[in-house]
Amino acid sequence: MHVMQYEITLPADYDMGIIRTRVATRGHLLDTFPGLGIKAYLIRERGEHSPVNQYAPLYLWKAPEGMNAFLWGTGFQGIVDDFGRPEVQHWTGLSYAEGPASAALPRTATRHRAPIPTSVAPADAVEAALEESVTSAKAPGAVATALAVDPRHWELLHFTLWEHDAPEAPGERYELLHLSMPERERLGEGRQW
Structure with missing residues (x-):
């Protein structure tokens, strides 16, 4: 699994209705995109x-071919x-x-990025993050959760889709306008190695 996101920061007075209309009229175009697990x-x-x-769409790709296409x-x-x-940010999927x-259509999402301190062995940081991800996946209202790492910058990314309002937690909270999930079932549950 590969996780990808780009963030388009808009002016403070930008009419976000423009983005809502864009997603309402174009979001469905990726509902059948080959190799795409989820686009939020x-x-x-x-x-x-x-x-x-x-505007910050986040993608979970099954394999790099879909992402490249x-x-x-x-x-x-x-x-x-x-x-x-x-700038397109991308991380290697861990889980x-x-x-x-999981059967609900999510309304919100959370994303938490955390550096792996140089004083912590990478494998230990990943194991601890995997445990945290398992806990997040079991939380009431959780639709799905993904964990990924950027080994260039030694950064972990926790991403969770929520049925209702996202709980208060570290990181960014997002409103979800549309969810494309043509190959969600192919993302594979659990650890990715």
């Missing part, structure tokens, strides 16, 4: 839970044409799990 169309609006307006095809070019070329609300 995420936004943050400036206010109580966010300092910025942001998207990045080098017409899908990503639409983002580039409309917003410029954003994926369905939660007790």
Whole structure:
């Protein structure tokens, strides 16, 4: 599994209705995209839970072929044409799990990025993060959760989809506008090695 996200931070006075309309009219285009496990169309609006307006879709890819087909095809070019070329962040998948609300359509998501301290062995940090991810996956209202790592920057990423409002937790909270999940069942439960 590969996790990918780009963040498009928008002006403070930006009409987020534009993004909502974009997702409502185009989101379905990836509902059958080969190799895509999940695409969560995420936004943050400036206010109580966010300092910025942001469109920040997050993808869980089964294999790099699907991710490459998207990045080098017409899908990503639409983002580039409309917003410029954003930095694409990507992480190697460590685990994926369905939660007790897996049959529900999620409304919110959380993302927490955490550095792996140089004083901690990478394998120990990953094992601890896996335990935390298992706990998150069992939380009431959890639809699905993924754990990934960026070994270039030694950073862990915890991502969870929630049936209702995301619980208070470290990291960013997002509203989910649409969920494409053509190959969700192929992401594979549990540890990815």
